C-alpha cells in the first residue's frame with residue numbers, strides 16, 4: 001500500500017487552528033492578485049522553502065496535518081542505538097496456522113485497502129473496548145503530544161516490555177516520521193507567525209472585495225464569476241472567511257452577512273464540488289472558519305487503522321508481527337487499547353497472515369466509539385440491529401469475551417455475507433446472524449440487555465472515503481433516511497429489557513454529521529418513548545451534541561451525545577448517543593411501524609410527531625414487561641413439569657415433592673379462564689417435552705442465564721432457545737387465542753409479545 005497518510009494522531013481533542021484553514025491545497029500555488037495576498041503567499045512560500053530544505057515532502061506535510069502547537073514541544077527522537085538491527089524475517093506463519101478460519105471477504109478486503117468506495121451505509125466500523133478501555137483521564141488524552149515510546153502502549157501492556165519489543169525497523173520509521181514532523185511544524189509555525197504579523201494591521205483599503213455589485217438571478221449580490229482559476233477561488237474563500245470572522249472591521253460598507261455567506265456557499269460548491277443543497281446543510285453546522293476546516297478535511301483521507309482482535313491476540317504481539325513485516329505503526333491513541341494506526345506498509349494489510357488468521361480487522365477509528373459507548377458486559381444478550389459487515393459486532397464479541405449472545409442482524413442479505421465472513425475470520429462464537437429489517441424487532445425477539453443501532457445514514461461523515469456523497473444526496477434522502485432512522489430507534493428501544501440487571505442500554509450512532517439524522521432522531525425517540533433517557537456515553541472525547549441549532553431546540557440532555565468531525569479529531573465524522581431504558585414502553589405507544597391500534601402510525605404516513613402523546617404508565621402497568629414479557633404463572637408450570645420429568649429421568653420420584661407432583665398433574669388454568677395447556681397435555685410426551693424445555697430455557701436465559709461459561713455453548717443455547725419453538729404451533733395458537741380475547745386475559749400484552757417473539761425465528765441463522 002505504501003504512502004504515508006494521515007499521520008496526525010486520531011482522537012485528540014485538538015482545537016481548531018489557523019493552520020487548518022490556511023493550509024494550502026496540495027497541487028497548486030499561484031500568485032495572489034492583491035498586494036496583501038502576495039505578501040501572505042510570500043510568507044507561505046518562505047515557509048515552504050524551509051520545509052523543502054528539510055527532508056519533507058509537501059504531500060507528507062498535508063497528510064500530517066502538522067499540529068503547529070506541538071512545534072514548541074520537545075520531540076523525542078527514536079534511540080539511534082537500536083537502529084542497526086535487521087528486521088526479523090517473517091517466520092510467524094506458524095503462529096497463526098491454528099487460528100485461521102480463513103474466511104476472507106472481498107468487501108472487507110476492499111475496506112482494508114483504504115481506498116474503498118464506502119457508501120453512506122458503510123462506515124466499516126467496529127471495535128470497541130470494554131469499560132476499562134475508556135480512559136477516564138481526560139488530561140492523558142492529548143493528541144498534540146508527540147507520542148514517545150513510553151506512551152506507546154496503554155495500561156494493559158507492560159511498557160518496558162513493549163519498548164523492547166519494538167524492532168529497529170519500527171524505530172527507524174518512527175524516527176524519520178518525527179524528523180519530518182518537526183521540520184513541518186517549524187516551517188508552518190514560522191509561516192503563521194509572519195502571516196499573523198501581517199494581518200494585525202489592516203487598513204480600510206485592505207478590506208477584501210469579494211462581492212460583486214450586480215445581483216444574480218436570485219437577487220443576491222455575490223460574485224457569479226465561476227472562476228477556472230482555482231487559486232483565485234481559494235483566495236476568495238479565505239477572504240470571505242476572514243470577513244465573516246471580523247465582520248465589523250472587514251466587511252464592505254452596506255453589505256450584510258447573508259451576502260458573504262451566500263458567496264462562501266457558492267465558492268465552496270465550486271471549489272470542493274458539493275451540491276449547493278448539501279454544502280448549505282453542512283455549512284450551517286459550523287461557524288464559517290470551522291466549516292472551511294471541515295470541508296478541507298474531507299479532501300484528505302483519514303489514517304488507516306486496524307483493530308486488534310483480542311479474541312485471537314494481544315495488540316503488542318500483533319504490532320510486533322506487523323513491524324516484522326515492515327509495517328510502521330503506532331497505537332491509535334490513549335483512548336483505545338486495541339487500535340493501531342498504520343503509517344506505512346510494504347504489504348497489503350488485507351492479505352497478511354495475521355489478517356487471514358483474524359488477528360485484526362481494518363476499521364475506522366471512529367467506528368470503535370459506538371461499541372465503546374455501549375460497553376457490553378460478559379454473558380449479556382446483545383442485539384446489533386444493523387450489523388453488516390460486522391466491524392462492530394466482532395468488537396462487541398471481543399469485549400464480551402465470546403460469552404453471552406449477540407444477535408447480529410442486517411437487512412441486506414448480500415452484506416450479511418461479509419458479516420458472516422468476519423464473524424468466522426475473527427473467531428466469534430457467541431453470535432447469531434439474522435436477516436430482517438430491524439423494523440421487525442422486537443417482534444422477532446426482544447428483552448435484550450443492550451442494543452446497538454449503527455443506523456443506515458447519508459454518510460456525510462465519510463466524504464473523504466466516498467466523495468460521491470457530495471453530489472448524490474438529495475433533499476428526498478434527508479427526509480427518507482431520518483424517517484427510517486426514527487422508526488429504527490423506536491424498534492431498538494422496544495427491544496431492550498428495562499429490567500436487565502446489567503444493562504438496559506441502547507446506543508444510536510451514525511457516520512453522518514447532519515442534525516436531521518442525529519439530534520432530531522434522538523429527540524424523536526425521547527418524545528415518543530418517555531421510558532428512556534439519555535446518559536453519558538463514557539467516551540473521553542467528542543464534541544457535545546447540539547441543544548440548539550438553526551432554530552431547532554433540543555432537550556438539554558442532548559449535550560450528552562457526542563459528535564466527531566474529521567477536522568477536530570482526524571477521524572471520520574460520527575455521532576454517538578446512549579440511552580438508558582428506565583421503564584416499559586407504554587402499551588399504546590406509537591410503534592416503530594404501527595400504532596397501538598395496528599393502524600399505520602404517523603411516522604409511516606410521513607407525518608412526524610414531535611409531541612409525546614403517550615400517557616405515563618400507572619404502577620400496575622409498570623409491572624408489565626414491555627416486550628418479550630414472560631407469563632410468570634404459565635412458565636412456572638412448565639418449569640415444574642420439566643423438573644419433575646428430569647427427576648424421573650434421574651430415577652427419583654417427583655411425587656416425593658408433593659407440590660411439584662400435584663402441580664404437574666393439575667391442568668394449568670389459563671389467565672383468560674381457558675385450559676389450553678390441559679388440552680395440550682393430550683399430545684405426545686416428546687412434543688411437550690421439546691416445548692417445555694424451550695420455554696424453560698428461555699426463562700432461564702432471560703432471568704438467570706447470565707452465568708453461562710465463556711465461549712462454550714452460547715450459540716447452541718441461543719439456537720435451542722428459538723428453534724424448537726417452530727414446532728410449537730399449538731402453543732402459539734393457544735396464546736394467540738388468549739391475545740384475541742383481551743377481556744378474558746388481563747395479561748394479554750405479555751402473551752402477545754411472547755407469541756410475536758417466538759414466531760419470528762424463521763430467519764435465524766446460527
Ligand SMILES: C[S@@+](CC[C@H](N)C(=O)[O-])C[C@H]1O[C@@H](n2cnc3c(N)ncnc32)[C@H](O)[C@@H]1O
Nearest residue numbers: 121125386387389390391392411412437438454
Ligand atoms: C452503517 S452500516 C452498519 C455498519 C456495521 N454496524 C459495522 O460496524 O460494520 C448500516 C447497515 O444498515 C443496514 N440496514 C439498512 N436498512 C436496514 C434495516 N431496515 N434493518 C436492518 N439493517 C438495515 C445496511 O444494510 C447496512 O449494512
